[in-house]
Amino acid sequence: xxxxxxxxxxxxxxxxxxxxxxxxxxxxxxxxxxxxxxxxxxxxxxxxxxxxxxxxxxxxxxxxxxxxxxxxxxxxxxxxxxxxxxxxxxxxxxxxxxxxxxxxxxxxxxx
Amino acid sequence: xxxxxxxxxxxxxxxxxxxxxxxxxxxxxxxxxxxxxxxxxxxxxxxxxxxxxxxxxxxxxxxxxxxxxxxxxxxxxxxxxxxxxxxxxxxxxxxxxxxxxxxxxxxxxxxxxxxx
Numbered sequence: 001x002x003x004x005x006x007x008x009x010x011x012x013x014x015x016x017x018x019x020x021x022x023x024x025x026x027x028x029x030x031x032x033x034x035x036x037x038x039x040x041x042x043x044x045x046x047x048x049x050x051x052x053x054x055x056x057x058x059x060x061x062x063x064x065x066x067x068x069x070x071x072x073x074x075x076x077x078x079x080x081x082x083x084x085x086x087x088x089x090x091x092x093x094x095x096x097x098x099x100x101x102x103x104x105x106x107x108x109x110x111x
Numbered sequence: 112x113x114x115x116x117x118x119x120x121x122x123x124x125x126x127x128x129x130x131x132x133x134x135x136x137x138x139x140x141x142x143x144x145x146x147x148x149x150x151x152x153x154x155x156x157x158x159x160x161x162x163x164x165x166x167x168x169x170x171x172x173x174x175x176x177x178x179x180x181x182x183x184x185x186x187x188x189x190x191x192x193x194x195x196x197x198x199x200x201x202x203x204x205x206x207x208x209x210x211x212x213x214x215x216x217x218x219x220x221x222x223x224x225x226x227x
Contacts, residue, residue, distance in 0.1 A: 030212055035216075103153040
């Protein structure tokens with residue numbers, strides 16, 4: 001499989017703390033994207049980072065990409081209860097247009 | 112507010128019946144994806160289309176699944192005959208692929224299928 005793999009599978013933290021999720025993949029990519037999914041809903045795009053970028057920010061989100069290690073991390077700062085959701089990384093493999101998703105990280109923010 | 116629309120949202124059917132799921136992608140998007148989500152397998156890519164032409168359907172069980180885009184406003188995923196192992200949430204997503212780069216995907220709310 002060429003899926004990204006997220007780590008950890010589940011994460012539970014207190015409101016206000018930072019949450020870090022990691023994603024590893026196997027082949028060269030064009031870009032890597034992070035999505036969020038609330039229970040029973042569709043996925044919502046959070047951020048896209050291209051293979052020639054190393055870091056990207058969007059509000060309380062910070063994404064890093066290390067193509068030499070084939071890994072990415074998503075940091076959510078100052079977490080809120082509303083951040084409770086599953087988070088997925090998706091990779092666009094070089095030479096293909098499809099996005100392949102990992103298994104996701106279930107994040108729970110405790111008030 | 113542009114969004115991807117999927118119907119039906121829920122479907123319960125008996126084994127052997129035909130199931131058709133429909134998707135209206137966002138106008139102007141040139142690529143449509145079908146994914147299936149289960150607890151065990153996660154999100155699996157079934158098929159995708161660019162400019163209505165099928166590019167890759169290697170993720171689909173060929174003998175029972177078929178995907179089409181009869182026009183730019185409609186994508187369909189058909190299962191015939193359905194089996195209990197097809198029970199899952201099926202997502203349609205659309206987006207723009209420009210110069211070989213896939214941008215953000217917009218997902219529908221999914222069609223939850225239960226095959227008894």
